[in-house]
Amino acid sequence: MRWFWVDRYTEFVSRSHAVATKNVCMAEPYVFEYSRCFPSYPPSLIIEGMAQTGGLLINQAFDFKKKVVLAKISKSTFRDFAKPGDQLTIATKIENMAEEGSVVSATCHRGESLIAAADVMFAYPEQQFKDKVFFTDSGLISVLRALHIFDIGVNQDGTPIEIPEHFLQAEREFLSSGSNC
Amino acid sequence: MAPNEDEVFEKVKDALVDALGVDDDEVTADATMVGDLGAESIDFLDIVFKLEKSFDIQIPRDELFPDDILTNAEYVQDGKVTEAGIKKLKERMPFADLSKFESNPMVQDFGNLLTVSDLCRYVTTKVSA
Numbered sequence: 130m131r132w133f134w135v136d137r138y139t140e141f142v143s144r145s146h147a148v149a150t151k152n153v154c155m156a157e158p159y160v161f162e163y164s165r166c167f168p169s170y171p172p173s174l175i176i177e178g179m180a181q182t183g184g185l186l187i188n189q190a191f192d193f194k195k196k197v198v199l200a201k202i203s204k205s206t207f208r209d210f211a212k213p214g215d216q217l218t219i220a221t222k223i224e225n226m227a228e229e230g231s232v233v234s235a236t237c238h239r240g241e242s243l244i245a246a247a248d249v250m251f252a253y254p255e256q257q258f259k260d261k262v263f264f265t266d267s268g269l270i271s272v273l274r275a276l277h278i279f280d281i282g283v284n285q286d287g288t289p290i291e292i293p294e295h296f297l298q299a300e301r302e303f304l305s306s307g308s309n310c
Numbered sequence: 311m312a313p314n315e316d317e318v319f320e321k322v323k324d325a326l327v328d329a330l331g332v333d334d335d336e337v338t339a340d341a342t343m344v345g346d347l348g349a350e351s352i353d354f355l356d357i358v359f360k361l362e363k364s365f366d367i368q369i370p371r372d373e374l375f376p377d378d379i380l381t382n383a384e385y386v387q388d389g390k391v392t393e394a395g396i397k398k399l400k401e402r403m404p405f406a407d408l409s410k411f412e413s414n415p416m417v418q419d420f421g422n423l424l425t426v427s428d429l430c431r432y433v434t435t436k437v438s439a
Contacts, residue, residue, distance in 0.1 A: 200352045203329055225359040229371065230352065232359055252352055 133272075134178035135219060138185075141282035143290050146222040147186040149276070151178050155213040170211035175219075175237050175245050176202060183221035183233035183249050185278065190226060192293050193273075195253045196263055200230060205247035215239045221249070229253070266299030312437050313365075318430050325360035326426065329353055339427040347426075361429075367436040374424075374432065376402050380417050391415040405431035 135149035153170045155161060163171045180199040188197045211217055221233040230252045237245040264272075270292070273279060282290040313321070323337040330347050343349040349357070358369050372378055376399060379385050385395030396412055406428045411420065 201356060203356055204331075225362075227355070227359075227371075230355045232356070250352065250356055252355075 132177075133276075134174055134181045135276065137275075137277045138182070138281060139218075139277075141186065141189075141278055141290070143186075143282065143284045144190045144223060144226070145285060146220065147182055148218060148220045149178070149182040151217040151219060153211050153213055153215045153217060160213055167210070168213055170213075170215070170217075172207050172245065175207075175211060175217070176205065176247060176249070178217070178219045179221060179233075179235035179237065179245075179247055179249050180251075182219045183223075183235055184251060185273070185276070186221055186223065186233065187226065187231045187251055189278070189282070189290065190223075191253075193269060193296070196255055196258050196261075197231075197251050197253055198258075199249065200252035201250040203232075203248040203250060205245065207245045209239070209242065209244045211237070211239065211244055217244065224248070266296050267303035270296040270300050312434075315430070315434070318434055318437070319426075321364045322361070322426065322430050322433060325357055325364055329356040329360055337426055339425070339430070341426050342422050343424045343426070343429070344422040357429075361433060365433055365437050367433070369436065373402060374429075380420055386417055389417055391417060391420070403428075403432075405435060 135151045138147060138149045140146070140148035153160060155168060157170075159174065160170055161168050163169060177199075184197050184199065188195060191197075216239065218238045219235065220238070221235045223231065224234050225232040230250060232248060232250045235247050235249050236243060273296075279290065279292050284290055319339070323334065326332060326337050326347060327334060330349055330353055332347050336347065341347055343354075343357075354375055355371075358371070358374065361367070362369055379395055379398050379402065380391070382395075385392055385398055391399065391411075396408065396415060399406075400408060406424060408423070411423050
């Protein structure tokens with residue numbers, strides 16, 4: 130994963146909902162360049178943030194073994210611009226989850242103020258991408274740790290979510306190989 | 311109490327407008343899901359989710375989209391659905407009018423078969439069950 134559209138998760142309840150924050154920074158090239166006269170965070174990247182927040186929530190429900198991709202935005206509304214210095218709170222809730230795909234509802238707030246809302250649909254195109262590796266286990270676990278998912282993630286009964294064994298194994302192999310984090 | 315025909319149509323229309331981004335007046339009883347309303351494969355799952363929520367029903371995927379029949383060599387030969395396949399489709403989809411499809415049952419045309427009224431009939435069977 131080369132691009133990060135959220136900075137960290139603050140709430141993560143398996144198979145239910147997740148909340149993440151995104152700090153909008155003038156140093157991000159797309160904030161300044163999106164509109165030179167009016168620096169702001171591109172709305173499409175807010176959608177990406179919603180997809181990332183909800184996508185990892187869905188992916189965790191499948192033990193991070195499915196290829197979860199953003200398939201469709203059924204509807205979206207934008208009420209305001211996100212500007213440099215804003216801290217965005219992106220909240221996602223699972224509305225439907227099935228073997229073929231999932232839908233999360235998502236909102237983006239600045240403080241109490243609603244910036245955007247959307248329904249985000251995910252598909253799991255296993256067949257189309259059967260030969261494609263989206264993420265290595267060692268790469269994905271490092272992203273999940275950086276986003277604090279395993280620090281704050283809980284199951285619906287309040288117990289901490291566990292790091293899947295295949296991630297721990299990949300992490301051990303990565304570290305024992307002498308590679309630099 | 312089960313919704314009447316008009317209520318079913320209105321709710322199905324709302325689901326299609328939401329899922330496909332079409333205008334209200336485009337959703338007519340005869341409109342085909344793919345040809346007229348532009349539904350793509352991912353949209354069908356979206357529509358199923360919305361109908362399940364709106365009508366509080368469960369929709370087994372193979373009832374509306376019988377991919378298992380259409381990809382089964384027993385029922386498809388040279389890209390055409392066989393007589394046995396048509397029989398199977400009729401059993402699976404009693405709510406759909408297969409008469410036009412039967413005259414030249416190319417698998418590739420099946421996606422354009424389902425109309426809004428087929429969908430309404432299907433939902434009615436589920437809410438009445």
